Amino acid sequence: MAASMISAAPILLEPGFKFRPTDEDVVVHYLRPRAMNEPLPSGCIVDVDILSHNPWELVPEGSVEKYYFSRRVPRWPLGNRRKRTAGDGHWKASGKDVPIFSKGINGRVPMMVGLKKTMVFYRGKAPFGENTEWVMEEYRLAEAGLMPSHVMRPREGRNLGKCGCAAAVIAKKNDELSEALRNAIASLKKVPVMVKPDDSWVVCHIYRKKKKCAMPRVFAQTYNIAGGGQVPFFDFIGQGNPERAASSSSLTGPPIEKENDDTDGSTNEKACSGEGK
Known part of the structure; x- marks a missing residue:
């Protein structure tokens, strides 16, 4: 309806x-x-x-x-x-x-x-x-x-009596009223009321209400630092690409402790060999 x-x-x-x-x-x-x-x-x-x-x-x-x-x-x-x-x-x-x-x-x-x-x-x-x-x-x-x-507002006309205002409203809504009545209503003088x-x-x-758009999810990763603390790492570049994510994480990851041990051992051996000579 x-x-x-x-x-x-x-x-x-x-x-x-x-x-x-x-x-x-x-x-x-x-x-x-x-x-x-x-x-x-x-x-x-x-x-x-x-x-x-x-x-x-x-x-x-x-x-x-x-x-x-x-x-x-x-x-x-x-x-x-x-x-x-x-x-x-x-x-x-x-x-x-x-x-x-x-x-x-x-x-x-x-x-x-x-x-x-x-x-x-x-x-x-x-x-x-x-x-x-x-x-x-x-x-x-x-x-x-x-x-x-x-x-x-229209003043109450003598020829329309006290119904002058009501007749003026009816004349605007009804198209079948006589032309004489329309002219009589139009001739009414308006006064401030x-x-x-x-x-x-x-x-x-x-x-x-507009529906809120879902924000893209951001995946957080963590890695160990020298002090043993956990630091969040947000991978924005590799999101949605597992191969790229793996490569980026390998590049951004810290050096392996084993490699540090090997390098330390090799330098110590060279130092010992130098002292022997």
């Missing part, structure tokens, strides 16, 4: 374009406008109920990551904790929240506008479950990001 939902409305991007927003872009240009019901810069992020799906159902085939708008659902009516049960398992927080700052304008001090929480998906019921490779970064508004601001962002909205960045 989720796969069909995602593939039903594909997003056509220009060749070579990749949606790689920064944390500040996600909070300032996407999350805050969505929380204030304002137009978005693009349709790359859509609304999805994250808790109704498994993470592998939300990432389309051929993609490695995906961004979604979603709402946080409280676990209890008067509590601050949120529901984390989703699909066949649950999301578990990993690490501390990371603050997100917006760059200051005209030399001003950067302000914190949001927080990012990293979570890992577990199969099964909490607090137990099987750890998976799926990760979600949840972006939410905080501090300056939750400050209300003036937004242009103080709007407070809805803090239940979040942006969820879902992706799969």
Whole structure:
């Protein structure tokens, strides 16, 4: 169901374009406008109920990551904790929240506008479950990001009564409305209205962890030194080649004690013979 939902409305991007927003872009240009019901810069992020799906159902085939708008659902009516049960398992927080700052304008001090929480998906019921490779970064508004601001909204028209704003929303979604109603809505004057962002909205960045590549094994060898100690020797050149390893070990090995004894004996014999003469 989720796969069909995602593939039903594909997003056509220009060749070579990749949606790689920064944390500040996600909070300032996407999350805050969505929380204030304002137009978005693009349709790359859509609304999805994250808790109704498994993470592998939300990432389309051929993609490695995906961004979604979603709402946080409280676990209890008067509590601050949120529901984390989703699909066949649950999301578990990993690490501390990371603050997100917006760059200051005209030399001003950067302000914190949001927080990012990293979570890992577990199969099964909490607090137990099987750890998976799926990760979600949840972006939410905080501090300056939750400050209300003036937004242009249509004024309630006399000919539409108090339903002017609702009719304006319907006109955008329904193409079968009469031309007279469209013209009446378009003629409405917009006035600034103080709007407070809805803090239940979040942006969820879902992706799969990359598997770590296995490092090549290094074989250690030891040899005796004059003092009798053991010194590790790493054979990087002869690794994987037994003949070369044998030759390299013979070249790098210490001299044999027997040869030292023979040389010492020969010198002693020569010295003795010289003294006799």
